[in-house]
Amino acid sequence: DIQMTQSPSSLSASVGDRVTITCRASQSVASNLNWYQQKSGKAPNLLIYATSSLQSGVPSRFSASGFGTDFTLTISSLQPEDFGTYFCQQSDSTPYSFGQGTKLEIK
Amino acid sequence: QVQLQESGPGLVKPSQTLTLSCTITGGSVSSGSYFWTWIRQPAGKGPEWIGRLHPSGRTNYNPSLKSRVTISMDTSKNQFSLKLNSVTAADTAMYYCARAVGVTMDYWGQGTLVTVSS
Numbered sequence: 001d002i003q004m005t006q007s008p009s010s011l012s013a014s015v016g017d018r019v020t021i022t023c024r025a026s027q028s029v030a031s032n033l034n035w036y037q038q039k040s041g042k043a044p045n046l047l048i049y050a051t052s053s054l055q056s057g058v059p060s061r062f063s064a065s066g067f068g069t070d071f072t073l074t075i076s077s078l079q080p081e082d083f084g085t086y087f088c089q090q091s092d093s094t095p096y097s098f099g100q101g102t103k104l105e106i107k
Numbered sequence: 108q109v110q111l112q113e114s115g116p117g118l119v120k121p122s123q124t125l126t127l128s129c130t131i132t133g134g135s136v137s138s139g140s141y142f143w144t145w146i147r148q149p150a151g152k153g154p155e156w157i158g159r160l161h162p163s164g165r166t167n168y169n170p171s172l173k174s175r176v177t178i179s180m181d182t183s184k185n186q187f188s189l190k191l192n193s194v195t196a197a198d199t200a201m202y203y204c205a206r207a208v209g210v211t212m213d214y215w216g217q218g219t220l221v222t223v224s225s
Contacts, residue, residue: 001170001171032210034211034212042217042218043203043215043216043217043218044154044203044215045215046211046212046213049211049213050211055213087153087154089154089212091210091211092210094156094159094167094169095156095158095167095168095169095170095171096156096210097155097156098153098154098155098156099153100152100153101152101153
């Protein structure tokens with residue numbers, strides 16, 4: 001199974017900051033990497049699929065990149081509604097696996 | 108817009124079988140364009156992919172659960188279901204159903220909490 005590791009596990013940032021979250025796979029997943037945002041008590045919400053494609057309705061301040069084993073999610077200008085926990089997920093081979101999450105708090 | 112809703116008992120006794128259903132509205136469980144998927148998430152942890160079903164009958168399961176899990180569908184009710192046998196406290200989690208377009212899970216249900224306890 002492919003293990004996904006995110007860093008940091010938590011961070012606190014101010015409105016307007018540029019925020020970057022990283023995700024590393026234990027083996028290559030090519031470009032088969034997705035990002036989700038989860039708010040407390042809610043289901044994960046797809047933000048980005050196939051490494052860098054923005055899901056419909058997701059603000060353009062979200063972007064992502066990477067290939068193989070190393071990936072990043074960037075929020076260019078943090079907004080108050082961006083708080084929550086972010087998960088990466090590989091969809092290269094089953095069982096599809098998720099990172100442990102990065103909890104983002106707004107200062 | 109497609110919506111998914113999980114249903115089933117919130118409390119299951121150890122060694123028994125957990126059974127959940129996912130009702131689809133705004134779409135058809137028979138559509139060959141999608142995989143119907145179950146995911147679970149223990150409190151405070153990352154999600155765990157349980158498995159998926161294609162209307163052709165093809166299934167893929169997480170090897171860690173494969174001996175205990177079955178995903179099936181009921182076209183008359185536009186539902187798909189999860190059965191997990193011989194549950195223990197380690198199976199306590201929020202359970203989600205989701206639609207997958209290819210390998211991307213784009214629509215999720217709101218989730219249902221299942222607690223395994225006597």
